[in-house]
Amino acid sequence: MNHLADPAAIVLSPASTATYRRYHHDPDPAIGGTTRLPNLPATSADRLVRAHFQTNPTLRSIQATPYGALTLLQGNRNISLEPGANIHPKQLTSQQAEDLLLIAQVGRRAHIAVLAERGPVIEAGLTRIPPAATARLVRHGWAATTGTDRAPVAVSLAGTVALAWRACRYQRVPADGWAAQIAEAVFDEFAHDATA
DSSP states (O other): OOTTTTTTOOOOOOOOOOEEEEEEOOOOOOOOOEEEEEEEEHHHHHHHHHHHHOOOEEEEEEEOOSSSSSEEEOOOOOOOOEOGGGOOOOGGHHHHHHHHHHHHHHHHHHHEEEOOOOOOOEETTTTEEEEEHHHHHHHHTTTOOOOOOTTTTTHOOOOOHHHHHHHHHHHTGGGGGGGHHHHHIIIIIIIIHHEE
16 A cells, blocks of 8 residues: 555554563552563553553652653552563663654654655654654654654653653763652653643
């Protein structure tokens, strides 16, 4: 199918390997235990966190670890999300971080554009992220989009965590402060979206 003839055609697809390991924890010490749930695609993790903040819109409702795992505190149903090896924050490159910061800066104006001579790119304000870089951002789960022409693009949960992790590392934040910085970055990005 010619993607230029059908604007609803998916021109970019996130890799099914961009996943989070998911666990359910029962906080009641009498019951206790952890249940391993099926892996969650990165795009589904984004929706889960947004939904969490719709019902629990406080920073205290999320905890993070220095390596990027998150726990959504939901009373009797806490859920932990651990980044899979393919979306671990340390895998974000300098160029990918710059591209994600650009996407974050232009906000809702960032979108997919299919250029006849080049293929799909992310347009972020006056800047176009090249096709190969666009494909990597989406495939690795750093950027969230439906993948159709003119579809909006946002920094994903994995991208938000990776940017916060990278900022902690390069700003030499003491290791005991990383978890709080990551939780705050996720809260700032996703709680705002959930209430908007």
